[in-house]
Amino acid sequence: MVREGVKRGGSGRTFLLISLLPAILILGGFILLFFWGFYQSLTDMRFGRASVDFEGFGNYARLFGRGRFWDSVSTTTIYAFTAVACEAVLGLAIAKLFNTRTLLAKWCRPVILLPLVLPPLSVALMWTTMMNPETGVLNYFLSFIGINNFGWISKADTAMFAVVFIDVWTFTPFFVLIIFAGLRGISPEIIEAGRMNGAKAWGLFLKIELPMVLPYIILAALFRLIDSLNQFDIIFGTTQGGPGNATNVLSISAYFTAFQNLQFGRGAAIMIVNWFIVLISALVMVKLWRYTRKRVS
Amino acid sequence: MLKGKLTSFVLNFLIVAVVFVMAFPIVWIVMNSFKEAADINAYPPVFRFDPTLENYKVLFDIADAEATSYGTLKVEFFKPVINSVIISAGAVLLSLIAGVPAGYALARFNFRGKEDLAFFILGFRFAPVLLVIIPMFQFFQAIGLYDSYFGMIWVYQLITLPMIIWLCRSYVEDIPVEIEEAAAICGAKRPQIMLQVVLPLLRPGLVGAALLVFLLAWHNFALGLILTAEKTPVTVALLKLLNPGISFYPVVSAGLVISMIVPIALIILGQRHLERGLTFGALK
Numbered sequence: 001m002v003r004e005g006v007k008r009g010g011s012g013r014t015f016l017l018i019s020l021l022p023a024i025l026i027l028g029g030f031i032l033l034f035f036w037g038f039y040q041s042l043t044d045m046r047f048g049r050a051s052v053d054f055e056g057f058g059n060y061a062r063l064f065g066r067g068r069f070w071d072s073v074s075t076t077t078i079y080a081f082t083a084v085a086c087e088a089v090l091g092l093a094i095a096k097l098f099n100t101r102t103l104l105a106k107w108c109r110p111v112i113l114l115p116l117v118l119p120p121l122s123v124a125l126m127w128t129t130m131m132n133p134e135t136g137v138l139n140y141f142l143s144f145i146g147i148n149n150f151g152w153i154s155k156a157d158t159a160m161f162a163v164v165f166i167d168v169w170t171f172t173p174f175f176v177l178i179i180f181a182g183l184r185g186i187s188p189e190i191i192e193a194g195r196m197n198g199a200k201a202w203g204l205f206l207k208i209e210l211p212m213v214l215p216y217i218i219l220a221a222l223f224r225l226i227d228s229l230n231q232f233d234i235i236f237g238t239t240q241g242g243p244g245n246a247t248n249v250l251s252i253s254a255y256f257t258a259f260q261n262l263q264f265g266r267g268a269a270i271m272i273v274n275w276f277i278v279l280i281s282a283l284v285m286v287k288l289w290r291y292t293r294k295r296v297s
Numbered sequence: 298m299l300k301g302k303l304t305s306f307v308l309n310f311l312i313v314a315v316v317f318v319m320a321f322p323i324v325w326i327v328m329n330s331f332k333e334a335a336d337i338n339a340y341p342p343v344f345r346f347d348p349t350l351e352n353y354k355v356l357f358d359i360a361d362a363e364a365t366s367y368g369t370l371k372v373e374f375f376k377p378v379i380n381s382v383i384i385s386a387g388a389v390l391l392s393l394i395a396g397v398p399a400g401y402a403l404a405r406f407n408f409r410g411k412e413d414l415a416f417f418i419l420g421f422r423f424a425p426v427l428l429v430i431i432p433m434f435q436f437f438q439a440i441g442l443y444d445s446y447f448g449m450i451w452v453y454q455l456i457t458l459p460m461i462i463w464l465c466r467s468y469v470e471d472i473p474v475e476i477e478e479a480a481a482i483c484g485a486k487r488p489q490i491m492l493q494v495v496l497p498l499l500r501p502g503l504v505g506a507a508l509l510v511f512l513l514a515w516h517n518f519a520l521g522l523i524l525t526a527e528k529t530p531v532t533v534a535l536l537k538l539l540n541p542g543i544s545f546y547p548v549v550s551a552g553l554v555i556s557m558i559v560p561i562a563l564i565i566l567g568q569r570h571l572e573r574g575l576t577f578g579a580l581k
Contacts (some may be wrong), residue, residue, distance in 0.1 A: 008421055015487045016406050019398030019413075023462060026395055026454050027421065034424075036432040046434070104312045111316050114323060117560040121518040122553050125539070129546050135340045136327060144570045169318070172374040192367065224481050226423045251427050258431050259523060271428035278423060 041268035048262060059269035068245065069253075069270075074251040076277065079160065079235075080228035083167040084221050090168065091175020092217065096205075098176070098185045116173045124237025127152065127166045131238075142231035153238045156246040162246050166234050171227075175220045182216030183209065215293040227280045250274040308359035329550035337547050339523070352551035374552055377534035383446055384530060385514035388453035389507050392461040395454075397503065400465025401491060405474070415437045415466070421459040429455060430523050437524055443527045452520050456508045464509075469495065480482075509569035510561050 041059055045052045063069045079173070095113065098105045115123065130138050130171025131152035142150050151158040186209060194204050232251045235241065241248035250270055300496045329337055331348040339524040403415055433452060434443075444446030472495065480494045529537075535556055538549045 008448060012406070012487065016402050016408065021401040022395035023418075023458060024459055026451075028416065030421070030424070030429055030455055033432045033436070036436075037428050038433055040316050097308065097315065100308050101310060102305060102308045104309050104316075107362065108312055108316045112319050113564070114319055117512060118323075118557050119516040119518070119532050119560070121516075122535065125535055126322055126553055127547065128539075129329070130322060135338050135342070135482050137342045140340070165524035170323075173319075189378050209475075217404055221424075230423075230425050230427075232427065233532075234520075236518070251425070254427055254431070255523075259434075264431055264435070268428065268431050271425055271431065274424045276315055278425065282423065284394045 014190055023028055037268045038272060040265050041272050043265045045265040045268075046262050047258075049263055057265045060273075063187045063266070063269060063273070068189060068248075069133050071245055072248050072250050072253045072270075073273070073277070074249060075160070075245075076093040076229060076251075076274065078282075079164060079167070079231065079247070079249055080225055083164045083228050084224050085170070086164070086168045087172045087175050087224060088217055090172045091179055091220070094172065095179035095183060099180065112173050112176055114173075115170045115176075120170060120264075121171050122232040124166060124234045127162075127169075128238050130193070131162060154243065156243045159239050159243055163238055166238065167228060167231065170234070171224055172294045174224060175217070178216050179213055182213035211292075212296055215289055218285060218289045218292055221280060222289060223274040225281050225285060226278055229274070229281060250277075311345065326550050326553050326557075329547065330554045331549060332550075334547050337550070340503075352547045355552045356546050372538065372548060374538075374555070376536060377529050377531045378555065379523075380446075381515060381530040381532075383455060384449045384528070385511050387446065387450040388457045388514045389461075391450055391508060391510050392454060392457040392510060393503065396458050397463035397465050397499075398491070400462045401469050401495065403462065403470035404466045405477075406444050413466070415463075417464050418459045421455065425456065426519050430519065434523055437578050443524060444528050444530040446528060449520070449525065449528060449530075452524060453517065455520075456513055456517060458512050460513060461506055465503065467498070467500055468506070470500075472498050507565045508563050512563050515559060 042056055043052050043054050044058070098109055098112070130136050131154075133139060133149055133151055133154050136152070138152065139148070139150055142148070152162045153159050190208060190212075191204060194208050199207065230251055231249065232255070235247055235249055235252055236255070241249045241252040251274060254267045254270035254274065257263050257270060328346075330352055332343065332346050333349055333351065336343045336346045343390075356372055358372055375492040403411065407460075416525070430450075437448055437553050442451070476498070477490050477494060480490045485494070502549070515530075516528065516532070518532040521533040522536075525533070531552075535549065535552050538545060
């Protein structure tokens with residue numbers, strides 16, 4: 001077979017090796033750093049101090065004994081899961097809206113992609129200027145509906161809402177893009193068949209469309225959940241973990257532990273815990289995705 | 298009939314509302330960047346004003362000494378823009394050199410553990426960047442790569458290389474194998490096929506991929522924050538603009554506009570490739 005010939009030429013093996021090697025070397029270097037980071041988390045390493053003692057899981061034990069650490073764990077999960085849930089619902093609604101045959105839908109589609117291409121840190125700073133409690137334009141709009149001096153990122157009880165709001169504004173378009181592709185993939189015959197059987201618009205949506213786009217929604221949620229659990233830019237650009245402890249997610253806490261208190265070992269330990277949460281959430285989402293995809297086919 | 302018109306009106310209205318929410322903050326920040334300090338801090342916010350270029354002049358340090366409302370305060374924003382361009386373009390170039398052959402190999406060869414390798418590469422998309430930066434910081438200090446273009450271009454591979462490999466693989470898979478088989482029958486060797494047959498076909502896709510990955514590199518903040526002091530990218534320089542303690546919103550707005558113009562220009566150039574790239578891995 002010709003195909004075999006192309007796939008397994010005599011020089012094929014060398015060629016394969018040479019083409020993969022540079023990429024593997026570069027990425028492999030990062031893996032080594034990752035393991036080194038894990039090793040650091042088992043030591044009392046501090047920046048600028050020569051002596052380093054191996055102390056096993058001491059960093060972890062100390063972290064687990066602190067209330068502040070558990071606050072960060074719950075802040076991280078609350079931030080990520082609330083943001084992703086809002087994005088999924090809004091993303092579905094907007095994708096449905098832009099999938100209608102309305103004239104404006106076609107013209108305006110590029111606009112909704114806009115937030116996705118801006119640097120997240122710029123987005124965070126942009127909202128910071130708009131969220132100023134005294135002179136911000138957002139509170140000006142809110143004053144029309146009778147809400148005055150909303151705190152946004154400056155008060156502990158509204159800061160979480162504000163950063164989740166920014167995450168939702170920025171990344172809802174990601175859901176829209178993916179769900180849109182899912183909706184386009186449903187063949188018109190299936191919808192038509194449903195309509196013949198007397199299904200109403202809502203019935204069609206709940207019984208046919210929703211189950212068919214569900215795998216897409218979960219896939220988008222998987223990607224976003226991982227990113228949101230690791231989110232650093234948006235929070236660093238707005239609250240830097242404050243006010244007080246209100247938005248102190250694990251990655252922010254690790255940054256200040258490592259680069260302000262210079263406790264590299266403990267900072268690395270916090271990131272390992274963060275990574276573990278990401279890993280478990282991702283595995284659950286992948287399971288869920290496989291399940292929904294199997295049910296559709 | 299009346300019901301149809303009503304639905305259409307409601308739908309159009311909702312679309313306008315969504316577009317307003319998405320576009321207003323950006324329009325507002327552009328407006329702010331042309332306002333004077335007094336107009337920005339005014340309440341209620343000013344929607345009509347006399348535009349001024351002062352903020353941009355301060356930003357790029359081209360105003361005459363003490364001719365602005367900020368007196369002698371110096372801002373250096375031109376260098377960060379150049380830094381970001383050098384680092385991002387360098388990272389994209391290195392990723393193309395290392396990533397295109399890898400993407401091709403993953404698309405066209407069958408070998409043991411291929412899917413594992415592909416999945417492993419995709420896994421970098423989810424790497425907690427901070428976990429790598431903490432050990433990297435010491436490493437960079439030790440070998441003198443801290444605050445260097447070369448070091449930054451190297452760590453940016455963490456973001457750009459997996460993306461280039463993944464996109465390149467999907468683009469190669471779109472090219473029919475038969476073309477390569479025909480070339481093989483004519484006696485062309487594998488490297489020749491790749492350079493003379495596949496690469497030209499791949500070019501439009503690679504241009505799109507390069508634009509998109511440049512965008513991602515431009516977005517990055519955490520790596521520059523921790524691993525540079527002088528060679529800071531735009532995103533880190535923006536944050537530093539907030540620091541002087543005085544009300545600096547007008548100049549920050551101008552900086553924000555600069556940091557956003559580049560990505561927006563890029564998506565206009567690479568619109569066709571954007572959707573595949575932005576959904577990296579999720580959709581093919």
